[in-house]
Amino acid sequence: MPITKVNEEELLDRLTDVFRTYGYDGASLSKISEATGLQRASLYHRFPGGKEDMAKVVLERAGQWLFNRVLAPLSGPGTPAQRIRNMANELHSFYAGGQNCCLLDSLSFGSDDNAIRQHVQQGMSAWVNELAKVAQEGRVSAKKARQKAQDAISQIQGTLVVARVIKDYGPFERMLAELPTTLLGKQA
Amino acid sequence: MPITKVNEEELLDRLTDVFRTYGYDGASLSKISEATGLQRASLYHRFPGGKEDMAKVVLERAGQWLFNRVLAPLSGPGTPAQRIRNMANELHSFYAGGQNCCLLDSLSFGSDDNAIRQHVQQGMSAWVNELAKVAQEGRVSAKKARQKAQDAISQIQGTLVVARVIKDYGPFERMLAELPTTLLGKQA
């Protein structure tokens, strides 16, 4: 008999799914309970801070995933273009080919003073900074590099929105293929 | 004395704001009541179908706004590039320079069978089709034109997500400036 009914990883996977699909307000404890197979009280045992705790942990975990698997290739060996292609591959699995939408989108609604929104903002800002580092290897100014990083993330977010709404994953795939140009290319 | 406490246009403006900011689930009747200055029962008098009705009307109105003001310049006089620049100007005011996020994003969360989501999907599909018409004037295949239209909308959505999350409107502005190239340009 297991000590826990569902192990930590699987629990967080399912939690992530619910928040991604329904957003923070839409992710009711009923839905979470159903998705995880745990009753309310069990969830509160694991997340004493309640729903907000759950969202924070899920966000933190996604951020680490992104950092370790997606952004790590950026400082590995190879030419800048090769490293960006590696990142594109990891992004593809991170977002399941465009079928997983981004927590930075789904958790970014609500009032400005929302606690979760601040975490979301820090997450995206850190992401921009990391991408800007690589873009700068393309021998452009810091300002241009930052712009390219922002543009790349805009394209990731936008293609994921389109994927979610009209269920067409073409834009996401094309965007990944164009990432080296977006981050390093001469035009723009 | 006015027959109505708030006129239709202003009511819908405020309703739109609430749905944009909080998403469908986050837009509670309390928030809506406070934002509009109308009590629950008054809202139900104007929208007999309740909250879902409100979201539908708001979506429908935004779609007409988009069609009349943003997409209309696309079939007016001038070169394709000029018409797209006109559209970019209208888009700028439609989204208040990036400060208004898009209903097609904020209302696209929730389960697949959600009624609102279907309206959202139809709205974005219609938008893609309209943009594809202009892109085809760039003497490309129908398939390429459709891709360019999807890419343009991806970029609009993505820059709006970035604007909402990190409060930087640069990507949105740059995207508008690049729209003629995105929709007509040779590369890609």
Place this chain on the structure above:
DNA sequence: GTCTATAGCTTGATAGAC
């Protein structure tokens, strides 16, 4: 057309047994 008042349900969160 707007209001007060309220019904009935769902929400996030807790208490306490096992």
Place this chain on the structure above:
DNA sequence: GTCTATCAAGCTATAGAC
């Protein structure tokens, strides 16, 4: 660590007076 049972507060929606 998980459960059943429960709470108060919030929710959407309705009834009926003016």
